[in-house]
Every structure is written in structure tokens, then in C-alpha cells.
Amino acid sequence: MPSAVLFSKISRHFGAVRAIDDLDLEIAPGEFFAMLGPSGSGKTTCLRLIAGFEQPTSGHLEIFGETMEGVPPYRRNVNTVFQDYALFPHMNIAENVAYGLMIRGVGKAERLRAAGEALEMVQLPGYGARRPGQLSGGQRQRVALARALVNKPKVLLLDEPLGALDLKLREQMQEELKVLQRTLDITFVFVTHDQGEALSMADRVAVFSDGKIMQVGTPQDIYQKPRSRFVADFVGSSNVLPPDFVETLTGLSLWASLRPEAITITDQGGYEAQAISQSYLGGSTRLGLSLNGLRLNAVVPAGKPVPESGETVRIDWDRNALHLMEAS
């Protein structure tokens, strides 16, 4: 079976700006795939290339084995949930959801029935007669989702789908999106700058920086085995250790990452460090440390004593937790 989405050597340049540079990527059918990166890293351009709003400057794009060269967005069996939802303000909710079917010539009764079903699926039954302006942000997003899914796309694209929602709603939608994706068995590709969102929802994550993919892998891979300083920095609050320090530990002059929760406070052995700051996080406390001038973050679980600022403590970590990075 062909890949759901295949980028081979794709570049997209805007004048002198290389939004995407010589990019290779494969997304498997039925996968929940996240594109993670800071703004301007090229992830949104990637999404727009799949949708067809942008065309590659060079390279080759396939969707389910079919080349997308010269295929405009309206002929791609791919639908998008826009960041601002882009609900048509002059249509009611049912007409919005039925829009794609209307364009394809599905009869009125039939398409309104389908729109009703889709609205039920996103838990907005009976909202058909309302206007987009009468809905909350979360509801509008569900409508946007129904409007895309009613067309049964081969690939669903989501552009920062949860960006505009508040925390509680965001967590709820994350769950729902995962369940929807499993039951519908549609390939989901979503773009986000929120690493927590990417890690918790996706089967696989691609980390973008400056138009290139820094690393692709499962959330566990990305989190525990970052391949470069950028990934270690961007995904979570990892401690990044410089090569000269790592050399004293391992004999290898390489950058390494160390997760805060791997650092423990011990009575003896390990290293001497100074406590600098404490941030109470509820379930735990984040402790800022200075190890001969090297800043480190550690996590002190609830119930354990938290050292005061200025106090000297001994810290240690499991040698296996130290992850050496191939790239700088």
C-alpha cells in the first residue's frame, strides 16, 4: 500500500526565503501525524502543500500513490480544518457542513441528512439552523471538523486545531480527536507549536526548524532520544549538556540531553550543586540548580524536601538517562 503522503525532495521558496528546503517525508495511511515546530519553521507550508494552496518550487508530492502535480485543491480528496475555522459567515451551520456535498451535486435532502449525521458525530446535534456567530470557539471548531469529515477525505489536515481554545477544552478535544481518528480510520496530519499536544495525540511527530525536519519519530523517541540540541530544547524542558562537560562524564565530546526528572538528590556520591530557584508545580517542584556554573533543572516529587536557595546539595543521575546526541 502506498504512503498516505509522500514528500520527495520538496522545496518551497518565497523569493529568497526557503520556507521548505529539500524535504523528504513519508506519512503512513491511518496515521495520526504531528508537525511540530516554532512559527516560521515551515510546518504550515508543508500542510498547505498537501492541501494544494501552495505548489512546490521543486520536488515531488504524492497522496496515496497519486502525484499531486497540477492538481488544484478542489480536486484533492483532502480536507482541512483551518486555524481560524473559516466557517462561511453567510451560511448556517448545516449549510456550512453540507457545502462540500453541495458543490459535488449531492441533492439537498441527502446532503442535509449527511450534515446532520456529521454534526451528531461531533456532538452538536440540532445545531444546524444556527449561524457561526452564535457558536462558541469550541463549537465552531467542531463544526469545522464536521464540515471537513463529511466529505470523507483520504487525509484530514488540521492547522493548529486547538490553538484558540482554553486549556480545559483543549484537553477534551485532544481526546475526542484521537477517538475520531481511530474510528474513522482517516489519516490525520496536524500542525502545532505545542509540544505537549504533539506528544499526547500523535502516533508520530516530525520536528521542524528552518524549513527542515530535524527528527521524525514516535513521541517516546522524540522525547527520550532527541537527536539534536534543537529537538532537546524545543521538546520539553530538557537539560542540554555541552560537549566538554559530557567528555568528563563519558569520554566522548558530544552534546547530551538529560531529562529533569532523571536528576535525583542524594546523600553521597554524585556531584555538588547549588540550589538557585524553586517553582511549585502542584504535583512536584521544579528546582533550578547550578553545577559549576552549568544551569540544570531537576524535579523534586511532592513529599520530598525541597532545598532552599543557596543550599548546597548533592545530585546524581542514572547513567542510562544521559542521552548523547549525534548532531549538535
Next chain:
Amino acid sequence: MVASSSSVPDGAAMSGGSPAERPAILPGRGGFFGAFSDRVWRSQGFLLLLLLAPPVLWLGIIYLGSLFALLLQSFFSIDEFTGLIQYHFTLSTYGELFRPTNLDIIVRTVLMASSVTLASAILAFPVAYFAARYARGKWKALFYIGVMLPLWSSYLVKVYAWKLILAKEGILTWLFAKLHLTWLLDGWLSLPIIGGYSLSVSYTGTFLVFLYVWLPFMILPIQAALERVPGSYLEASSDLGAQPWQTFRHILFPLALPGIAAGSIFTFSLTLGDYIIPQIVGSSRLFIGQAVYTQQGTAGNIPLAAAFAVVPIIIMGFYLWMAKRMGAFNAL
């Protein structure tokens, strides 16, 4: 209008049709519309060209072409004996502009335009400020319509209304008499330059009508500029100890200045080019607009008319350049 429905099997929404069976590319609708749409998608420039061609051609040929024709005519001259236009290049027509009588016309017009601009800025500010800061809901709408209606309603009717008002037997004379202020009116009319036999044949009358007709053009941009000033700025200023007039001088006025500059583009330009108001209300001394009109009409001296018409263009060009430096265009 719509494509074949074959792409959606039996229209069933979420049931049926396993993902693998559906194609990744949907059939297009083909034909001219399909081909055209594909072309538009393939290149942004194509659509842009299609959209821009008609208006740019229209304005380019008809409007810019005409302006060019005007400019061309200003470099011709008229034979003083035969009265025929001589179609070869000369600057002598521009030289005529510097004759004392013609120079008078230009100075007179620029002075009038400046005083009208200044007065309308002073008159417009409180209206714009009230509308921007205090008017809410129904009042806001009322103020908006209250400015829009006079702005858009008939120019000629407005001028006509003032002919009625300023007439010797008209309402203003009557009003002054009722208030026992006739002496004031007579005193004003006996002043040199700005006075005259009656208001309707004096510079004062001309000035009032200009002010009246162009005032709304000043209010709207000032209001737009003031709308962008958060109320908290004024509160901050008075919190920091500024008296109201200090707040006006240091906060409100500088922030309203781009709006005033934008409005003044209208009041200045419109006054420079008008020939009807001074013809109907005012003394017999000419303004630029009238000079253009009479030169091309009764005098038949189209080159001189054209050269006269270039004067406001140059003045406005300079004015726009200044206004742009003050950021007036953002307030339009």
C-alpha cells in the same frame, strides 16, 4: 454549475465506503470553467492580470490619458491675433501665469484654501472628538449619519442654500436685525477686503460657503484618528498631573494630527479647484477654478486654462508629499 456527483458514492455521510476505495484525486468539472479555474490556481499572476486589466486600462487610458492631454496643451500657446492654438512646444503660456493679475488669482486661491482648511479643522475637532470619545450606541450612529448626510448630499443644493441665507433680504440679515446686531453686520461688511455690499458678494460669504461644504470631509478623518486613541492615554495623562489643555496639547492633538492632515487634503484640494462657489457667492474677483473655466470657455485660450489647471496639481503634489510624511494616509 456543479460537478458530476459520481465522486460521492450514494451520498452517505459517515457510513460505508472504506477509505481505501476512495480516490485521492476527484474528477474536475472540465470544460471552460474547469480549465479556467485550473489556470487561475496555477498562477496567481494570471488572476491578478485578469482582475487588474479592466480598471487599470480604463483609468490609465481615460484618466491618465486625459491628464496627459491637459499637460500637453499647457505647452502650446495661443496666437494673440488669430486666437488659434499654435501646436508647438513653448513655455510662454506658463510665463503668462506670472503676470500680476494671474499671480493675484493664484495667491488669492491659496490664501482662501488655507483659511478654509484652518477654520474647518477648528470647527471639526469638537464634533469628531465628541463622536469618537463620548458618543455610544444610538448617538454614535446619529453622529455618523449626521456627518455622512451633509457630506454626500447635493453640492449644488448646499451652495444654493447659502445663496438663500446670505442674500441681502435673507435669513441672516433678518436674524441680525432681530438680535439688534445689525450694526455688527454692517461694521463687518464695511471692512476692507473681507467686506462688501452684502455677504453674498463678499469674501466672507465665499469663505462661509467653502467652510460649510467641505467641513464633513475634515470631521471624518479626524474622528477616525481619534477613534484609535485609547481612552486610557487621556486618563494616564491626567493621572500624571496634566491639566485638560495640557493633555490636549501633548497627547490628543499630536495623535489627531494625521487625521487633520488627511482631512486638510480634501478641504485644501477641493477649495483650490472649485469654480462654482466663488461664482455664485462672492466678489467678481477670480479664483483658479474660475480662471480655468473662463480661459477655456469664453476666452477660448485652452493652453492658458491648462497651465492654470496644472497649478493646483503641483500645489497638491507638494501638499500630498508633506501629508505623507506626517502619516496622513493611514488616517484616510
Next chain:
Amino acid sequence: MRSDRNTRAPVSLKIAAAGGLLFMHLPILLIFAYAFTTEEKSYQWPLPGLTLKWFAVTWNRPDVWQALGLSVRVAIVSTLIAVVLGTLCAGAISRSKFFGRETISLLVILPIALPGIITGIALRSAFNLADIPYSFWTIVLGHATFCVVVVYNNAVARFRRTSGSLVEASMDLGADAFQTFRHVILPNIATALLAGGMLAFALSFDEVIVTTFTAGQQSTLPIWMLEELVRPHQRPVTNVVALVVVMVTVLPILGAYYLTRDGDQIAGHGK
């Protein structure tokens, strides 16, 4: 400028603002009164008496009807041309950023930014040089040129409020360029176009400065009025015509206001 509702305007400001508004409206109201005067020869105030007879006299004047008819026809045709050109231009300007964009918006604004007399005499000298005889169409040519900007301004404002992703959403859902225009773009800008068209109509119906240069022997209603102003034949008829002109222009202005007033609610959601 937002502030809390409790702040009250100083009395002096209220008086000044009210004075400004009165200054703008009282003179027009005076026209209404004069349409009923019994005085024929002068602009005497107070009105010596009131009568309705001038309405009947005006009704029976063929020259007034002729001028009115010409004005309406010119305004309709000019408005249609302006709506098409203005919309195209607004679409291009707001869809993309391209080199020369500023120049084109300046080109659109120029015909009303420069004094009308310049537009007028420029057109006249062009007609002269090109040997084009004055006709209905020479008037329309001038009017359409300066009406474009009104439609353009309204359309640009609406395009700006309409989220760009609506067009992409429509294409994403399978609609090609024409379907997107018909189902998404047009419904979203329709009221703005109607408003722009109404204002263009009012502008054209009322225009006199450019028209005097492009009309030849024909009289539009403003030209008819101008002649009466310069050389009054029958003042009361002019008074009635002035009243009618005010009424004819006020309606499209109010209409345009009500159409664009809800603009934010209609078009602001995509954001």
C-alpha cells in the same frame, strides 16, 4: 477611542459638537422651507406666505423632467461601470501583495483627490484632441471614472474584514474558482457592493463640475440647477428641484449606511 461609559463630556464640548452638527444641517433644512414660499422674485425671509403651487408648476416643466431623466440614466450606467471596475480592482488589491500595488490604489483615488475641475478640463482637452463629440457617453466616461473609487473603498473594506481563509476553505471543499466566487465571495461582498453602488449613484446624480466640461449641449439636473443659480428664471421652481434633489440623494446614502452598518457582524467571523 474606548473609555468607560461613566465619563461625561464637558458641557462646552457638547455645545461645540452640537453647534457643529447644527451648522451642517440647518442650511439644508432651510431649502425645505423655501420650497413652499409664495415669494417669486427674491429670497425674502421670513417667508411672506406658504403655498404648494410650485410643486405643480415644477411637475409640468418638461425641461426639468428631461434633465432628471438624463441624470438618472447617466447615474445608472456610470454606477454599473464603476461597480464592475471597482470590484475587480478591490479584489486584486486585497488578494495579493504585488509590485505597484500602492500606485494602483493611488490611481483609483486620484480622480477625486484632484480637484474636479482638473478632471473636467483634462477630459475636455482629451475629447478635443481626439475629436470626440460630446454625448451621453462622454458624460458617463467622466462620471464612471470618479465613481470607481467609491465602490472600490467599500469593497476593499469588506474584503479586509473577510477572512482570506474562506476562499481557501471553499476550494478545499471542492469548489473551483467560479463556484467559490458564486457561493462564497459574492454573498460576502454583496451588501458592500450595493452600498458602494448607491453612493456612486448619489455621487454621479449630483455631480456638476466635471459634467459642465463633458456634457456639451445636454443638461443634467445639476447643470440645469447651476444655470438657474447663475441666471435665475423662476426661483420657486429651483427651490422645489433643490428639495427633490436632496430627497433623491438622501435615500441611497441612508440605504448604504444601513447596508454597511452590520458589516462587522456579516463578514467578521472568519477572523
